[in-house]
Amino acid sequence: xDRPGAEHADHGRRSGFVETLxxxxxxxxxxxxxxxxxxxxxxxxxxxxxxxxAFLALVxxxxxxMTVACTAGxxxxxxxxxxxxxxxxxTNRGITGHVxxxxxxxxxxxxxxxxxxxxxxxxxxxxxxxxxLGMTGHAAGVINxxxxxxxxxxxxDCARLVAIAQAASVALGLxxxxxxxxxxxxxxxxxxxxxxxxxxxxxxxxxxxxALKYEGCSVFLLDPNTNRLVLRASHRALAEGVGVASYAxxxxxxxxxxxxxxxxxxxxxxxxxxxxxxxxxxxxxxxGALLVVPIISRDxxxxxxxxxxxxxHSPWFSNRxxxxxxRVLTTIASQLGSALENAASFQRLVRAERMAxxxxxxxxxxxxxxxxxxxxxxxxxxxxxxxxxxSREGCAEELELVASMERGIARLEEILREFRDFVMxxxxxxxxxxxxxxxxxxxAEFCPRRSAVxxxxxxxxxxxxxxxxxxxxxRAFAELVENAISFQPQGGGxxxxxxxxxxxxxxxARLAPGRAYIEVQFADSGPGVPEELKSRIFQPxxxxxxxxxxxxxxxxxxxxxAHHGLLREVGGVGEGARFxxxxxxxxx
Amino acid sequence: xxxxxxxxxxxxxxxxxxRRLSREGYAVTAAESAAAAxxxxxxxxxxxxxxxxxxxxxxDSGLDVLRDAMAHDVFTEVIVLxxxxxxxxxxxxxxxxxxDYLEKNLPGVDVLELLxxxxxxxVERRRAAVNTLxxxxxxxxxxxxx
Numbered sequence: 019x020d021r022p023g024a025e026h027a028d029h030g031r032r033s034g035f036v037e038t039l040x041x042x043x044x045x046x047x048x049x050x051x052x053x054x055x056x057x058x059x060x061x062x063x064x065x066x067x068x069x070x071x072a073f074l075a076l077v078x079x080x081x082x083x084m085t086v087a088c089t090a091g092x093x094x095x096x097x098x099x100x101x102x103x104x105x106x107x108x109t110n111r112g113i114t115g116h117v118x119x120x121x122x123x124x125x126x127x128x129x130x131x132x133x134x135x136x137x138x139x140x141x142x143x144x145x146x147x148x149x150x151l152g153m154t155g156h157a158a159g160v161i162n163x164x165x166x167x168x169x170x171x172x173x174x175d176c177a178r179l180v181a182i183a184q185a186a187s188v189a190l191g192l193x194x195x196x197x198x199x200x201x202x203x204x205x206x207x208x209x210x211x212x213x214x215x216x217x218x219x220x221x222x223x224x225x226x227x228x229a230l231k232y233e234g235c236s237v238f239l240l241d242p243n244t245n246r247l248v249l250r251a252s253h254r255a256l257a258e259g260v261g262v263a264s265y266a267x268x269x270x271x272x273x274x275x276x277x278x279x280x281x282x283x284x285x286x287x288x289x290x291x292x293x294x295x296x297x298x299x300x301x302x303x304x305x306g307a308l309l310v311v312p313i314i315s316r317d318x319x320x321x322x323x324x325x326x327x328x329x330x331h332s333p334w335f336s337n338r339x340x341x342x343x344x345r346v347l348t349t350i351a352s353q354l355g356s357a358l359e360n361a362a363s364f365q366r367l368v369r370a371e372r373m374a375x376x377x378x379x380x381x382x383x384x385x386x387x388x389x390x391x392x393x394x395x396x397x398x399x400x401x402x403x404x405x406x407x408x409s410r411e412g413c414a415e416e417l418e419l420v421a422s423m424e425r426g427i428a429r430l431e432e433i434l435r436e437f438r439d440f441v442m443x444x445x446x447x448x449x450x451x452x453x454x455x456x457x458x459x460x461x462a463e464f465c466p467r468r469s470a471v472x473x474x475x476x477x478x479x480x481x482x483x484x485x486x487x488x489x490x491x492x493r494a495f496a497e498l499v500e501n502a503i504s505f506q507p508q509g510g511g512x513x514x515x516x517x518x519x520x521x522x523x524x525x526x527a528r529l530a531p532g533r534a535y536i537e538v539q540f541a542d543s544g545p546g547v548p549e550e551l552k553s554r555i556f557q558p559x560x561x562x563x564x565x566x567x568x569x570x571x572x573x574x575x576x577x578x579x580a581h582h583g584l585l586r587e588v589g590g591v592g593e594g595a596r597f598x599x600x601x602x603x604x605x606x
Numbered sequence: 607x608x609x610x611x612x613x614x615x616x617x618x619x620x621x622x623x624x625r626r627l628s629r630e631g632y633a634v635t636a637a638e639s640a641a642a643a644x645x646x647x648x649x650x651x652x653x654x655x656x657x658x659x660x661x662x663x664x665x666d667s668g669l670d671v672l673r674d675a676m677a678h679d680v681f682t683e684v685i686v687l688x689x690x691x692x693x694x695x696x697x698x699x700x701x702x703x704x705x706d707y708l709e710k711n712l713p714g715v716d717v718l719e720l721l722x723x724x725x726x727x728x729v730e731r732r733r734a735a736v737n738t739l740x741x742x743x744x745x746x747x748x749x750x751x752x
Contacts, residue, residue, distance in 0.1 A: 389710065392689060393618035396622025399719070400626070400629075434711060
């Protein structure tokens with residue numbers, strides 16, 4: 019203390035310090051980092067260390083640059099505010115930047131000899147700078163005070179400034195928490211009130227990107243038909259890819275998360291060996307940080323929620339995602355998972371009600387049509403009898419007509435049967451059954467012995483009994499066998515295989531890890547299913563055969579769904595059709 | 607001549623059944639409901655075979671006819687017909703002692719001819735059962751002093 023009158027001034031400064039600090043903290047907690055509070059923080063900073071000029075700089079999350087938020091003292095212009103940190107950012111030098119990087123206070127008593135100092139105001143001789151720490155322990159901003167007196171700041175000044183900066187820290191931190199809380203509440207509310215899944219996902223993406231400063235956010239959902247992750251909502255450049263952009267399960271980091279059900283938080287994701295960078299919210303090389311969390315519903319990964327931040331060009335600010343970000347995103351993903359489940363249940367309920375009404379109508383009309391058909395058959399039976407027992411001369415034509423009508427009625431009955439099986443597909447009664455036995459019975463019944471289609475059976479002998487409706491499953495197997503035969507009129511092959519699903523494959527197939535499953539495959543060497551038809555073949559009334567109404571595969575799907583199993587067609591084009599049925603061993 | 611009771615609520619179906627079974631030489635009585643069948647059972651000396659539809663007033667009306675027929679004469683054979691009805695009810699009728707069940711709409715199958723075969727078999731079984739009973743009766747009456 020070699021300055022004249024310093025002792026007196028020091029006493030004066032200290033006398034109001036505690037009260038000022040108290041007020042600042044009180045208002046920081048109450049109001050957050052308002053411009054007024056930041057002004058008062060900076061005012062206090064300048065007053066209690068006896069500086070001549072000061073500024074408070076904040077790191078901008080979007081641009082990762084530091085900007086001057088407020089100033090104190092003489093000589094500031096708008097231009098000055100803008101330029102004060104410009105040079106420092108250009109050259110990665112300067113005391114403010116140094117403090118931001120180290121998160122430690124810095125004091126100099128002679129700027130002319132200081133290695134970090136970049137001249138801006140000519141009368142700045144001493145300078146002190148302290149970090150405003152963010153929630154993660156990194157600098158969220160810097161308070162910088164200068165003086166026109168040499169050696170103006172001592173260790174006590176530094177301690178005071180650190181204390182004052184903490185008030186700004188608290189205010190900024192609370193603002194961050196409040197923003198997250200608001201965003202989470204907003205997302206939670208919209209998830210509870212939006213039943214249309216498209217709108218729901220768009221809402222999540224927008225909220226997450228805006229309020230949580232994720233820059234880019236996307237929702238990918240697994241398409242159960244193709245087992246691919248398809249973009250369902252996005253933000254920024256990727257918004258156009260909704261419904262089109264997709265990853266295979268396990269492809270890229272996004273696919274990896276869907277496959278393994280574990281979140282991934284990466285800086286410089288481009289360096290990760292899994293990185294493919296195909297569908298990105300911003301040019302792939304600009305992505306600085308990536309966070310992907312699984313969306314889980316009923317123990318199964320149904321999709322992923324992904325956020326990205328651009329690469330930070332600032333040396334003192336990393337744009338990486340924190341553990342807190344991961345927790346928040348996981349929370350959003352789990353809310354989204356249950357909301358999607360809600361929406362799906364609601365749709366299922368509506369569909370179930372419609373199906374119930376439709377099913378009752380169909381059952382009634384099938385019954386009535388069935389009875390009329392039976393009566394017609396009776397009349398034809400009588401007509402044939404009369405023709406055959408009467409004078410046989412000249413009856414050949416009439417008998418031919420009777421035969422034609424009988425064929426017509428047989429067709430009608432086939433349609434009725436398909437119709438009934440479709441309506442009844444989901445009404446199952448469970449009991450333990452030997453699936454291999456069921457397969458053998460179906461093959462014996464539906465595979466003609468002298469067929470041009472070569473049959474190959476590969477049934478695992480260690481198959482456990484499966485809790486199922488074996489009559490319905492046999493109906494499903496029969497449909498697939500008939501399907502394979504009808505598509506290979508010139509001959510070919512049919513391979514029927516069964517096995518337990520090994521635990522390590524449950525993940526890739528999106529099966530609950532703790533449950534046991536068996537798999538039954540029907541692979542033929544026919545023309546196969548063209549890629550563009552794969553998603554449609556299980557829909558009712560889809561047919562490329564002339565026989566029946568086109569309910570066949572939808573009946574199979576209905577039966578497998580009712581067993582809480584999975585049905586997929588996974589054959590490559592030109593390799594023949596390959597239907598895979600996966601069933602839980604212990605039933606629903 | 608074997609006596610048959612045909613029960614079906616659909617007029618056309620009932621007529622077809624009566625006509626075809628009569629042609630085969632059976633004495634056929636018709637009833638259009640489970641209640642009418644009960645009356646017919648009460649009014650008769652019994653039927654050898656009852657052919658009944660499953661789904662009439664109720665989805666399982668055939669089970670009522672089965673119960674009434676067997677209550678009247680435990681050796682009466684019952685054949686249940688279903689038209690896209692609940693197969694479970696048909697299976698249940700087998701469990702309760704029906705002779706057989708037959709789906710009316712087997713594609714490409716002349717179910718009436720199949721029915722004729724089944725009715726013939728049912729008549730045969732009934733006859734065998736009644737004969738066995740008569741023999742037992744005779745033996746018992748011989749053993750019993752007058």
